[in-house]
Amino acid sequence: MTGITSSARPLAPPRLRLFRPPGVYRPQDDTWFLASALHASGMPSGARVLDLCAGTGALALTAATSGAASVTAVDISRRALAAVWTNARLRRLPIRPLRGSLAEAARGGPYDVVLANPPYVPCPKPASGAARAWDAGPDGRVVLDQLCSEVASMLAPQGFLLLVHSAVADVDKxxxxxxxxxxxxxxxAARPILFGPVMRARAVFLEEAGLIAAGQQHEELVVIRAERP
Incomplete structure (x- = not known):
């Protein structure tokens, strides 16, 4: 992997206690790693923020409590958006839940900051049910390819993307x-973490696909920052 400018862990904001209905992605290491990167990013006060693949809204809440003027939280799951609405309402924060894909999100732009913790776990079969929050095709890039190709049009001048994903899903690409x-x-930012239950259960497939080494039990998480001139 190339392009790493810092492997230090960003200063971490407090982890939030969140309402999470069954079937909604539980905030995990990647969520809080991205929240830490946002905390250290120098996000301008009054920023317009987009949280893609929002889940419970943990990142949207982090942005709203860090000085964002407005936050749009996008997910394809109705349950996730119910969680976003509830968590924002309880804190009286300016977060707008929006059901849809990148196309729906783009219509509300441009944004000063786009946050993305998309599905990126390689999977031998199409995602379904709750697994849509992490399964992302044979190479883990079903969502990443579209996001990386289209996000520039969603950013305001001098706006930036913060994207977290595993090195298993090809950071260089x-x-x-x-x-x-x-x-x-x-x-x-980059840091190693031990495989969680999903990655452990999929280790044989990942080895056979050449995505991890034999016996590997950890992955590297990275945060990419992409800025528009």
Whole structure:
């Protein structure tokens, strides 16, 4: 993997206690790692923020409590958006839940900051049910390819994307796609974590696909920052 400018862990904001209905992605290491990167990003006060693949809204809440003027939280799951609405309402924060895909999100732009913790776990079969929050096709890039190719059009001048995903899903490809779209893109933070239950259960497939080494039990999470000039 190339392009890493810092492997230090960003200063961490407090982890939030969140309402989470059954079937909604539980905030995990990748969620809080991205929240830490946002906390350290220098996000301008009054920013317009988009949280893609919002889940419970943990990142949207982090943005709203860090000085964002407005936050749009997008997910394809109705249950996730119910969680976003509830968590925002309880805190009286300016967060707008929106059901849809990148196309629906783009219509509300441009944004000063786009946050994305998309599905990125390689999977031998199409995602369904709750697994849509993490399963992302044989190479883990079903959502990443579209996001990296299209996000530039969603950013305001000097706006930036913060994207978290595993090195298993090809960080260099994400960097190349973002740069090809006219953004300056670098890895601003990276850290290893042990495989969770999903990755452990899928280890044989990942080995056979050449995505991990034999016996590997950890993955590297990275946060990419991509800025529009």
């Amino acid at each position: 994400s960097l190349s796609q973002l740069r090809a779209s006219g953004l300056s893109a670098t890895v601003v």
